[in-house]
Amino acid sequence: MDWFAAGDYEFARQVLQRGVAACYLVGFVGAINQFPALLGEHGLLPVPRFVARIRFRQSPSVFHWRYSDRMLLAVAWAGTAVSASLVAGLPQLGPPWLPMLLFLLLWAGYLSIVNVGQTFYSFGWESLLIEAGFVVAFLGSNEVAPPVTIIFFLRWLVFRLEFGAGLIKIRGGAEWRDLTALYYHHETQPMPNPVSWFVHHLPKWFHRGEVRGNHFVQLVVPFFLFAPQPVASVAAAIVILSQLWLVLTGNFAWLNWITIVLAFAAVDDNAFRFVFRWLPSAGARPDTAIWFVVVVLAATVFLLALSYQPARNLISRRQLMNASFNRYHLVNAYGAFGTVTKDRFEVVVEGSDAEDPFEESAWRAYEFRGKPGDPRRMPRQFAPYHLRLDWLMWFLALGARDTRWFETFIVRLLEGDGPTLRMLRVNPFPQAPPRRIRARVFLYRYTTPAERRATGDWWVRTEVGLLVAPVGLAGHARA
Template sequence: MSGFYDSGYVPARLIFDRLLGLAYVVAFLSTLAQFRALCGARGLLPAPRHLRAAGFRRTPSLFHLHYSDRLAAAVATLGLALSVGVVLGVLDLVALPIAMVIRAVLWVLYLSFVNAGSVFYGFVWEMLLLEAGFLAIFLGNTATAPPIAVVLLLRWLLVRLEVGAGLIKVRNDRAWRDLTALCYHHETQPLPNRFSRHFHRLPKPIHRLEALGNHVAQLIVPFGLLCPQPIASVAAGIIVATQLWLMLSGNFAWLNLLTIALATMALDGRLLAAVVPAEPATDGPLWFAIMVTILTVSMIVLSWAPVRNMAARRQVMNRAFNPLYLGNTYGLFGRITRQRLELLIEGTDDQPGPAASWKAYEFKAKPGTLSRRPRQIAPYHLRLDWMMWFAALSPLQTQAWFPPLIARLLRGDAATLRLLATNPFPRQPPRYVRAVLYRYCFTTRAEHRRTGAWWTRRRIGEYLPPAALRSPADAANEDGND
């Protein structure tokens, strides 16, 4: 079918498949390590309870059929094995129907976790992985040239991602409009990395250039993706460079990785062929062309909602308009926090009071101990660390998972403690646990040279007063209804 396929995109598809597969690898790895404690049968927000309350139509998931922690681990392991196979090039060795089935199974498995994971799976990169993963089902295999319509749909997804994020910034926060947002962002972002302090200490004119560059990269450049070559390649190159800058300055799970993957689908095949040699592919069968046509029409229809949202004065950020996460609206950091608030969770065996000795639980990546250097975590995703950042900015009453977390620490729950970096009560749980709110700031260069500390902090007050188990019976209550 002349004009329906283009073998020039075979090198781009090879790169895209590997990067998408890598994103799936990280997503299933983090699920395997964290889902039980966060959303398992006795997790902080149990998946069975969430699925029963929401129903299958709102949260389609394999776990509506049956849920157990063992089954969830098996499903995540299967997803991990398939995604590792994709990274290793399995899709290059199988027939078109098998390649489509592998991609579809990955999508269904991860959709099942996202719809069962409530707020712990409500991040923008979960939505992006599902939408990109679904479109990838129709990219073809080694013998089949990529359909041009699917290539354009992947570019259109990237346009929505970037433009949606750009619009939400300039609409919602004056700091983005007056170009001062980056004076705060590197310090106040959810999980700073090892270079974030250095980025924060850059001169203010550089921060203004960063903000201006962000607006150009998100509000102007993306439209070049829909233009002929070489404009599309130039636009893709700018987006890739921007994402590499973001990867250097912070931890955003696999968001930057997936964005780069999408950008590769706009690169000129002649340019990529010199780096990724590939055999020319042929047109696909009629049934495949029909499926691609149906997909294209469906995605055009589903795009109406996010386009209308982007055009609206009261634009919403990161919203799925259907339970399959197709045709989403995207955005990030629509409002910049001006100061970094951190919650420290502490325990004691003493009676609460001025003389009590409190010991802090250390999380794997979020700031805690002042002398600990921020870590590079991305593309891995630490969901509890991220939620602690949101909790510090929100009233306790809005964080349904926080009281169960405190209860698990009072019980010494092993699965919950594995989500943390240190347990200051290794022999037995503390009698009391509290949460204290602090304001954190990066140290200056002089302070860092003098003390070795990466942070300074000032206590603001108690977020949660000292809490204890009400009775011995509470220690046996593991039904997730704390």
């Protein structure tokens, strides 16, 4: 069945399967480390309460059957092991049904986590990972040629991801249209990295060029992913290079990495050999089994049927950003940063063990792993790992409506809860929990190069208000 086989995409398949599996690996490891403290039986938003009010058909998950932290860890550890085997390429050495089955298990396992993860799992790259895992399941194993329909559907996924993000920006804040968005973004993005400070201080003409380049990559290049070769490979290379720039300048979990991986669906073997001239040609394969053809075509038809609403969303004036149109997170709408915040606000959480709440010298700050806190501390690199608590703190400073998790977070600090404290970089009260907790809001900005040379600081901050007045377990003490 020559029409069915994309024989020139063997190297692309290896990158797609192993790369998506690597992102699943990161996601499951993150669940092992963070889920119990955030969403477990004693978490900030406990899953048992969620599944008690939300039905399975609304949010399918194995945890509707039963939830325990032990069961969550069993699912996450199993996902980690399966992901690692796929990254190593071991199941791909077997029959085509084997990697298909394992990727579908990853999809079901991670879907079960996301669908009970509430606000801590409400990010677009969760749906992207789920969709990508489902689609690459049908790429088969090394025994068969990559199916052409799946290769092209993965290009459609990249198109929705990039073109959707470009449209969100053009339809969003004026800063994207007047080319000033990146005057601010490197400073106000959710979690800057070590390079962000330096890029922020580049000339404004450079930042205007960044915006122009972004519009070109997201609004023009995606159409060429469907062009004949070598044009499609060149288009993919442009997408990959733009994503590497985002990797270099920020912390966006695995969003940029999985986009890079998926873009390889448009890179054929000739392009790989042009760069890596020692790569061998794909060997002869047996005829593709009819059952595999039928399953892949059925999956393709199913995915194309689900594409109707995302396609309509792209051309809608009320375009949705990072939206799922079904409970299984398949064929989603993507896009981010339709507007860029121009000021950076941070919530600083502090505790005091003094009897007098007005004794300022007794207040000590809790330090988070990734978000700005101590002005002297250089921003760190964490992506592709996702620090969920730190990201929610960024949204909290922007005025997030749902703050139930933060209220519980304060209680956990007052209790000296071990799993919660292990989510933080610094616990200023290692011996015993404080008497009171408060949360202050600060306006942060990067130091200028001159200020940095003089002080060694990365940030300058100014207090702008009190988010939570001093509170203890027995009640509230107004400042």
